[in-house]
Amino acid sequence: MNKKKLVFSGVQPTGNLHLGNYLGALKNFVSLQKEMECIYCVVDLHAITVFQDPNHLHNNVLETTASFLATGLDPNKSIIFNQSSVSGHTELAWILNCVSRIGWLNRMTQFKDKAGSDKEKASVGLYIYPNLMAADILLYKATHVPVGADQKQHLELSRDIAQKFNKDFNCKDFFPLPEPLIPKNISRVMSLRDGTKKMSKSEESDYSRINLKDNADEINKKIKKAKSDSDSIPEEKQLLENKPEALNLLTIYSELTNSSLDNVISEMAGKEYSFLKTKLTEVIINELSPVGKEIQKLLKDKSYLKNILKKGTEKANIIAEENLKNIREKIGLI
Numbered sequence: 344m345n346k347k348k349l350v351f352s353g354v355q356p357t358g359n360l361h362l363g364n365y366l367g368a369l370k371n372f373v374s375l376q377k378e379m380e381c382i383y384c385v386v387d388l389h390a391i392t393v394f395q396d397p398n399h400l401h402n403n404v405l406e407t408t409a410s411f412l413a414t415g416l417d418p419n420k421s422i423i424f425n426q427s428s429v430s431g432h433t434e435l436a437w438i439l440n441c442v443s444r445i446g447w448l449n450r451m452t453q454f455k456d457k458a459g460s461d462k463e464k465a466s467v468g469l470y471i472y473p474n475l476m477a478a479d480i481l482l483y484k485a486t487h488v489p490v491g492a493d494q495k496q497h498l499e500l501s502r503d504i505a506q507k508f509n510k511d512f513n514c515k516d517f518f519p520l521p522e523p524l525i526p527k528n529i530s531r532v533m534s535l536r537d538g539t540k541k542m543s544k545s546e547e548s549d550y551s552r553i554n555l556k557d558n559a560d561e562i563n564k565k566i567k568k569a570k571s572d573s574d575s576i577p578e579e580k581q582l583l584e585n586k587p588e589a590l591n592l593l594t595i596y597s598e599l600t601n602s603s604l605d606n607v608i609s610e611m612a613g614k615e616y617s618f619l620k621t622k623l624t625e626v627i628i629n630e631l632s633p634v635g636k637e638i639q640k641l642l643k644d645k646s647y648l649k650n651i652l653k654k655g656t657e658k659a660n661i662i663a664e665e666n667l668k669n670i671r672e673k674i675g676l677i
């Protein structure tokens with residue numbers, strides 16, 4: 344059995360990365376690279392399950408790479424590459440399409456959300472997207488996968504697929520069952536306009552999210568406009584149950600100041616939300632301004648970014664090819 348710990352995760356290059364990606368995933372990516380071997384992938388093939396303008400896609404792959412580096416990923420510690428440059432992802436995805444079950448895919452809530460009311464018009468790729476995600480992870484026999492809570496169901500599917508492969512081909516423990524690493528305190532950052540929806544790149548209003556590239560002025564405006572509550576900040580967490588926007592702002596503040604939500608609430612109880620917003624704006628600017636500036640700087644040197652991806656691809660390919668050789672053998676392919 345492969346007992347070596349290995350981290351894999353991916354981010355879609357579909358536009359500006361935001362505070363949700365940062366707190367739900369990227370921050371964790373950075374801290375994990377200190378302890379384990381890590382592979383981080385710009386998942387361009389996932390992005391095209393929904394139509395992408397080719398010029399935008401090209402730039403977004405580089406911008407996502409720049410965001411990885413700007414938040415602290417180190418190409419000397421972690422493997423950083425783009426999915427389409429390692430062809431093993433699609434080969435294994437095909438094999439796993441034959442292991443995964445239609446009934447399993449039919450339960451995926453993200454497909455239902457993304458496909459909307461007219462599922463007949465969604466791409467086939469969007470439907471089988473979770474199988475490609477399983478392939479991403481299993482291609483490297485990854486053991487740990489840092490993600491936000493929205494990816495939990497896909498991770499469970501990856502485990503089911505791994506388990507079925509191991510059973511079907513009589514190779515117990517061949518694929519490790521990947522464990523999700525989901526941040527405990529803030530697994531889902533919510534939209535600034537509607538606290539029942541997750542912060543997302545695809546929500547129409549840019550006021551719903553804080554982008555990593557936003558400048559201080561934009562951050563200030565967005566937090567000022569963010570929905571909160573007309574009552575003052577309560578004394579207990581329980582009183583925030585039906586106030587998702589207020590809870591979201593307090594949770595983001597607690598995460599960025601490394602203090603517990605209980606502490607933040609007791610510190611701020613009785614104050615107006617404008618008080619929280621001033622402090623929150625300050626901590627977000629402190630945390631993200633250097634990141635945004637670094638992204639802009641990195642984007643000025645596209646060949647540097649392409650070179651990082653090229654080197655990462657070479658390293659990823661070596662692991663992928665070795666594993667694929669064994670996978671083909673298990674199945675009986677010549």
Ligand code: TYM
Nearest residue numbers: 352353354355363364367368476490491530531532541542
């Ligand atoms: P993607 O590109 O939508 O998001 C990238 C990462 O950010 C997390 N995230 C959030 N976390 C907290 N609050 C939010 N509002 C929020 N929005 C996004 C996501 O959970 C994710 O960790 N299918 C994946 C990409 C993928 C992948 C993989 C991930 C493809 N293959 C293999 C892990 C392993 C996705 O669409 O993430």
